[in-house]
Amino acid sequence: SCAGTTIASSSFSSTPAGATYSWTNSNTAIGLQASGTGNVPSFTAINTTAAAISASITVTPTINGCAGNPITYTITVNPLPVIVSATVTSESVCDASDGTITINATGAAPLEYSINGGSTFLQNGGAFTRLAAGSYSVMVRNASGCTTAGPTLSVSSPGAPPAPEITAVISPICQGGTINITIANPDSLATYSWTGPLGFTANGTSMTRTNATTAMSGNYAVTARIGSCVSTAKTFSLIVDPLPVVTVPANMIYCAGASIPAGSFISTPAGATYNWTNSNPAIGLPASGSGDMPVFTALNSGSAPITATITVTPLLNGCTGAQASYTITVNPLPVVNLPANTVICTGATVPAALFTSTPAGATFSWSNSNTAIGLPASGTGNIPSFTAINPGSAPISATLTVTPMVNGCTGPSRTYTITVNPLPTVTVPVSFNACAGSSIPASSFSSNPTGATYTWT
Structure with missing residues (x-):
């Protein structure tokens, strides 16, 4: 038996039946007393050594006062292994x-x-x-x-890994851009799982979403897993900012010298700031600027229209929207080319005045300061030929003021004059008779108006 086990009692029998018994134990170290009568009782086996120990149990039967021959059996108790450490x-x-x-x-x-x-x-x-x-x-x-x-x-297990930490989110995230978030100091033994709006899932130490849309804005989460152990989620929010769309004014046409009003831009969503460039500063506007377009005076010192393209770039929440453009055309002011001042006699035909302009193609309106010369007070187009009139005795003049217009632009008015001289009336001496050989005095003529020269026959 093994130390520590219970040794069952030993029950004896005899022939003839009815004997009583006495017994002895040669080694009480096994846990059994040295002697006894009757059956050997049960006991707990003991062995405190490292080797097996045995005891001889000698049993002597007695019946009717007669002792029988002793009989011996042994009980061996094996030691238990000793656990030194675990x-x-x-x-x-x-x-x-x-x-x-x-x-x-x-x-x-x-x-x-x-x-x-x-x-x-x-x-x-x-x-x-x-x-x-x-x-x-x-x-x-x-x-x-x-x-x-x-x-x-x-x-034991160290438990679930800690919630992962992420690197700082690069802001802003603009529509059409890329969302990229990375685990800070990832654990080489862990795997990482990401979730986000629109059913987004990803695995790895970073997550990327290209061609970002505003619908990708919202709450994201990432967890770390080692084996079957999952961390609590690290949650964070991302906003994908829309790209602003700028609405610019319609194309503009102005005349040189006109005041061009401020150009106000509108963005969707509202609140954008603007940078703009001007392809042709010759119109009087700087080559670039920010904010709304300032008021400026249109310039065109040439003879042909000039055009500038204004390109506007909107910026909202750090996101740059698509450029939009419009044009500003500045037409030059036409300059009318006039006839020279004209002096003509009453009754003569004044030839038509044919106007030209730079640039060509202007229309003309004119006014006449003195209708007494035979010309109406005003008109359009060229001045028609007319018969000069001066019923008086002194020259009369009219100032013709001509204003050109081309492409809706009115040029500066210019003037020239038409002077109509009256026909002179000569006063001659009275008729007289003279004798041959007499001296005839000189004949002096006078005129109205004065100052005429004379021819005579």
């Missing part, structure tokens, strides 16, 4: 199944070891590896089949 190491990380138990024991070889309460024994020197987290019951069995139960050891 140590444990826990899993390195959750669900790694790399725990160990090491049992150090002494006893009759070969020793066998169990960590499942004796269900199975192994001759492995007491080293158990690759253990998952849990409780393990240590037991050692020696060559005699005697077992010693050791402690119940726990292989």
Whole structure:
């Protein structure tokens, strides 16, 4: 038997029946008293040594006063193995199944070891590896089949990994751009899972979403997993800002010298700021600027229209929207080319005045300061030919003011004059008779108006 077990009582019988018994024990170290009468009682086997110990039990029967021959049997008590130590190491990380138990024991070889309460024994020197987290019951069995139960050891797990930390979110995230978030200091043993709006999922130490839309704005989460252990989620919010769309004024046409009003831009969503460029500063506007377009005076010193393209770029929440353009055309002011001042006699035909302009193609309106010369007070187009009139005795003049217009632009008015001289009336001496050989005085003529020259026949 093994130390620590209960030895059942020994019941004797005799022939003839009815004997009484006395017995002796040669080795009380087994846990049985040195002697007794009747049957040997049950007892707990003891062996505090490292080797088996035996006791001889001698039984003497007596009946009717007659003692029979003694009979002897032995009880051997095998020692238990001694568990000197049992140590444990826990899993390195959750669900790694790399725990160990090491049992150090002494006893009759070969020793066998169990960590499942004796269900199975192994001759492995007491080293158990690759253990998952849990409780393990240590037991050692020696060559005699005697077992010693050791402690119940726990292989523990460090638990779930901590919630992951992410790198700072680069802001802004603009529509059409890329969302990229990375785990800060990732654990090489962990796997990471991401979730987000629109059913987004991803795995890895970073997550990327290209061609971002505003619908991708919202709450995101990432968890770390080691084996079957999952961390609490790290949650964060992202906003994908829309690209602003700018509405610019319609194309504009102005005349040189006109005041061009401020150009107000509108964005969707509202609140954008603006940068703009001007392809042709010759119109009087700087080459670039920010904000709304300022008021400026249109310039065109040439003879042909000039055009500038205004390109506007909206910026909202750090996001740059698509450019939009419109044009500003500045037409030059036409300059009318006039006839020279004209002096003509009353009754003469004044030829038509044919106007030209730079640039060509203007229309003309004109006014006449003195209709007495025979020309209406105003008109359009060229001035028609007319008969000059001056019923008086002194020259009369009219100032003709001509205003050109081309492409809706009115040029500066220019003037020239038409002077109509009256026909002179000569006053001659009265008729007279003279004798031949007499001296005839000179004949002096006078005119109205004065100053005429004369021819006579």
